[in-house]
Amino acid sequence: MTQTYEEMDAIAMLKADHRKVEDLFEKFESARGKDRKQALAEEACLELKVHTLIEEEIFYPACRGEIDDADLNEAYVEHDAAKLLINEIERGGPDEAFYDAKVKVLSEMIEHHVKEEERYSEGLFAQAREAGLDMGDLADRMRARRRDAMAQLKGHPEIPAETRTFQGDDIESALADEPLSPARPADDLAALR
Numbered sequence: 001m002t003q004t005y006e007e008m009d010a011i012a013m014l015k016a017d018h019r020k021v022e023d024l025f026e027k028f029e030s031a032r033g034k035d036r037k038q039a040l041a042e043e044a045c046l047e048l049k050v051h052t053l054i055e056e057e058i059f060y061p062a063c064r065g066e067i068d069d070a071d072l073n074e075a076y077v078e079h080d081a082a083k084l085l086i087n088e089i090e091r092g093g094p095d096e097a098f099y100d101a102k103v104k105v106l107s108e109m110i111e112h113h114v115k116e117e118e119r120y121s122e123g124l125f126a127q128a129r130e131a132g133l134d135m136g137d138l139a140d141r142m143r144a145r146r147r148d149a150m151a152q153l154k155g156h157p158e159i160p161a162e163t164r165t166f167q168g169d170d171i172e173s174a175l176a177d178e179p180l181s182p183a184r185p186a187d188d189l190a191a192l193r
Helices: 010-030 034-063 069-091 099-118 124-130 135-153 171-176 184-192
Strands: none
Touching (some): 010 034, 069 099, 069 124
């Protein structure tokens, strides 16, 4: 019997997010119309922005000090590289040169990242389970943050995904795993009005 998102633990939720985005990328590859392609790309970007928020604000901080720091640091950098493409895709459209290529490369980056997280016995998720993290509590917090982030970001592709590990970023927030202010995307939206 398949669990609903509300019944899943933290890792099952993250894996369900992975499957959803993989499905969106597959649909993008076979889509023909420009409007359909753009809708699928924008949905994938939204899902990825929300997914990275819940991982970076809740899941990764719970992992810091409990799993291999090198793996966690790599996950942050992979997120940030993907966020650069997400922002490019959301600013662009299917009539632009390299649009399809950007979506394809983002798909490949996410595929690699997912393999790193889900690797049996050595991946981030396996390490988190082995560390004995409270997956039920994390899931409850992640579901709540997901709802808030979705409400803030849905329909607002002009709010960029924020990087945390690149030159000029507050890299200490990623190293200390202090969450970015949850209100920040809403503040960004208010500034755009």
